[in-house]
Amino acid sequence: MQRPTLKLTLKTRILLTISLWLLALLFSSCSTNIQFSNQPESTQYVIVPKPLKPSHKTSASQKKQQFFAYLKPIVISENNRILHLRQQLMHLKETTALDQHQLSWLQHIAADYNVSMATHPGYEQWRQLLDRVDIVPLEMALAQAANESAWGQSRFARQGNNYFGQWCYQKGCGLVPKQRAGGAHHEVRRFTSPTQSVRAYLRNINRSTAYAEFRAIRHSLRVQRKPLDAQRLAVGLKSYSERGMAYVRTIQTMIRSNRQLILQSPTDS
Numbered sequence: 001m002q003r004p005t006l007k008l009t010l011k012t013r014i015l016l017t018i019s020l021w022l023l024a025l026l027f028s029s030c031s032t033n034i035q036f037s038n039q040p041e042s043t044q045y046v047i048v049p050k051p052l053k054p055s056h057k058t059s060a061s062q063k064k065q066q067f068f069a070y071l072k073p074i075v076i077s078e079n080n081r082i083l084h085l086r087q088q089l090m091h092l093k094e095t096t097a098l099d100q101h102q103l104s105w106l107q108h109i110a111a112d113y114n115v116s117m118a119t120h121p122g123y124e125q126w127r128q129l130l131d132r133v134d135i136v137p138l139e140m141a142l143a144q145a146a147n148e149s150a151w152g153q154s155r156f157a158r159q160g161n162n163y164f165g166q167w168c169y170q171k172g173c174g175l176v177p178k179q180r181a182g183g184a185h186h187e188v189r190r191f192t193s194p195t196q197s198v199r200a201y202l203r204n205i206n207r208s209t210a211y212a213e214f215r216a217i218r219h220s221l222r223v224q225r226k227p228l229d230a231q232r233l234a235v236g237l238k239s240y241s242e243r244g245m246a247y248v249r250t251i252q253t254m255i256r257s258n259r260q261l262i263l264q265s266p267t268d269s
């Protein structure tokens with residue numbers, strides 16, 4: 001009478017053993033795919049475009065299209081940011097009397113653009129400030145970026161997000177050029193993102209005394225209510241390179257030859 005019960009118990013044990021073995025195997029295989037992160041939940045991430053890595057099979061025209069599609073939205077966004085600030089300043093300029101908050105804000109912006117702003121700003125101070133808080137033509141910015149970064153393939157662009165060949169002078173602030181002259185101490189500045197590179201470039205053009213001629217041409221076009229012609233404004237870049245006018249002619253040629261590609265490239269990244 002006990003043997004059937006004994007057989008059933010043995011069978012049950014075998015089934016339980018097999019089930020437990022299968023469960024252990026399943027858990028082991030699944031656990032290898034579990035990844036734990038030490039990042040806190042409150043961490044904010046900044047999305048940065050991936051560096052340009054065109055295939056060897058990509059044609060020259062396709063590489064240019066990729067480059068413009070990559071940087072064009074950033075330049076437009078940064079120019080729009082400057083335009084918004086310019087509009088705020090123009091509105092404030094028409095204000096009869098500035099209160100303390102408005103004056104403090106105005107002086108902060110003026111200092112950022114290397115313009116001395118008095119308590120009661122006059123015509124000349126407003127002119128200097130508005131001459132500096134203005135955009136750089138899209139075609140000129142993109143042509144310079146392409147020239148300075150070898151269409152995004154230079155070491156400085158790929159490793160330091162530097163698309164405009166901007167220098168810095170503190171040890172460790174950037175990448176050391178491999179062919180830096182003896183006794184030189186400059187480095188090619190490193191940026192956290194392409195946006196920061198574009199922003200620094202626009203800031204340099206708008207603030208530096210080296211580009212006073214560029215700003216004078218831009219002011220003249222504004223007064224005449226004419227479009228900001230990139231080729232004409234490129235004349236103000238003689239100080240950007242030791243090549244002087246030869247550099248200007250290179251940028252002007254690049255603007256002409258790539259105008260259609262720039263126009264056709266998307267404006268959304």
